[in-house]
Amino acid sequence: MTDGTDAGEVLIVTGMSGAGRSTAADALEDLGWYVVDNLPPQMLKPLLELAGVASDALPRVAAVVDVRGGEMFAKLPEITRTLRDGRPLRVLFLDASDDVLVRRFEAVRRPHPLQDDGTILDGIRLERRMLAGVRENADVLIDTSNRNIHQLATQIADLFSAEGQARHTLTVQSFGFKYGLPPDADLVADMRFLPNPFWQDDLRALTGEDAAVRDYVLGQPGATEFIDAYTAALRPVLEGYQRENKRHSMVAVGCTGGKHRSVVTAIELAERLRAETGVAVRVRHRDLGRE
Template identity: 40%
Template sequence: MTDTLNLVVITGMSGAGKTVAMQSFEDLGYFCVDNMPPTLLPKFWELVKESGKVTKIALVIDLRSRAFYDEIIEMLASLDNTQFVTTKILFLDASDEELVSRYKETRRSHPLAMEGRLMDGIQKERRLLTEMRNRAQMVVDTSTLSPRQLREKIFHVFKTTVNPSFHIEVMSFGFKYGLPIDADIVMDVRFLPNPYYVPEFKELNGLDQPVRDYVMAQPATEQFYGQFNGLLKNIMPGYLKEGKTSVTIAIGCTGGQHRSVALAQRLADDLSMDYPVDVTHRDMKKRKATVNRS
């Protein structure tokens, strides 16, 4: 393995947000491991080095297993002396009052106070985690943070490229075959003139240049497309701020073969200048024996 492995150890107080943090790192493209048994760690590192395919790992640890915690401390000390791994520790903390409130709300038991007082478990955990907290490169107090705000903070610090986890799915479809259930935004373009009724276009689709030119040449098309494209470019930053990792935009006509295909393809080409975009034409190749008005 030639590339350096970037390892982030996510640890901290139970109830401080490690689950949210792990989900955030998954969206950033990290391979996430939650409390792997210590006996498997040596084999895991060997597999990572041999594969050469994993370059970012987030390892979540807590005190559910004291033996595991001791193993991690030893492992981190050994990794500090290697050039194979670059290690960062993210420690999540919260006030005692906030941790108590969260445990009361979820009605869960603290891992160190399964049969005792909640505060005793929290205080014991603080003492045991002192060394790890002191070693951490980043300590985040989540007492006043919402899950979205914690996610934003992690993205701000650990993302390595512009919007690495955010992408857009653009889809064309035909209303006669049903709405796509996974769409975030649906636009109906059946108000545009239908190429299906032009004899030479009937057996073509919206990817064919004559059909595309016909659809785009309509005055209503240009006015609509300019407004729709402008709206999407204005709202995409809002989706990013809210922590969404993807947005699916579905454009539909009657049969999903002409108008929606042409417009979806143009939209995908335009949005790809700012975001990673995938485009699919769900119903483009479907032909019903009945009257087909695309």
């Protein structure tokens, strides 16, 4: 027998209705996770104990927990805090903006589970209030407002595949400010203090992945100094995230259109941070393909 402290990894999947819980659950199942859908929060402790006893057979268990649990769901934050002590437990929270959620419910012509006699938006607002505490304490937050089901499945695979056992995964994502801030960013760097290669005729059609743009950006006064200093500033942050068992974070690097300066900086920053012990670094370019 075991006390459960050496249990296989357990992931709680929760979040807003319509934000992609089913897609995430399917993606996790494809990755080899044992997925339990619509699990009452009170069953999480027995599930952890089962994962501990059968760690070989159930090395990774994902439990989908949501407002369908009714009054029992209100106890999820308290139950999660109790179970975290000494256990490999993470919480994934899926979110999306209200207008996107409304459109998704309207597209499938289904009512929100909490709307009763009200509107879809009434149900969304009630659910958001109910989930506020869970969202605040989640280990991984994914905003699916601008992601389709295939993009979400890809991100789930990136975050929860068995490849690599780094204590922390950092995503460095370039973006364009004119398309809005990434809603799931933990930290944001603004590269608009550098001259924009867009105004160079020979560089406009290129991107930050091209050597000519890289050389131009890194050749500007303050560029490499900023990247070196920002790398140094992130070291204690990443160490702190690992001490606090925060398994994933995102640094968003922005410029005007997300095509030149931010792309170069994201790549350079990731290369430096890959040397950090215990940190797996991924690079993404959110707006690189936009016109």
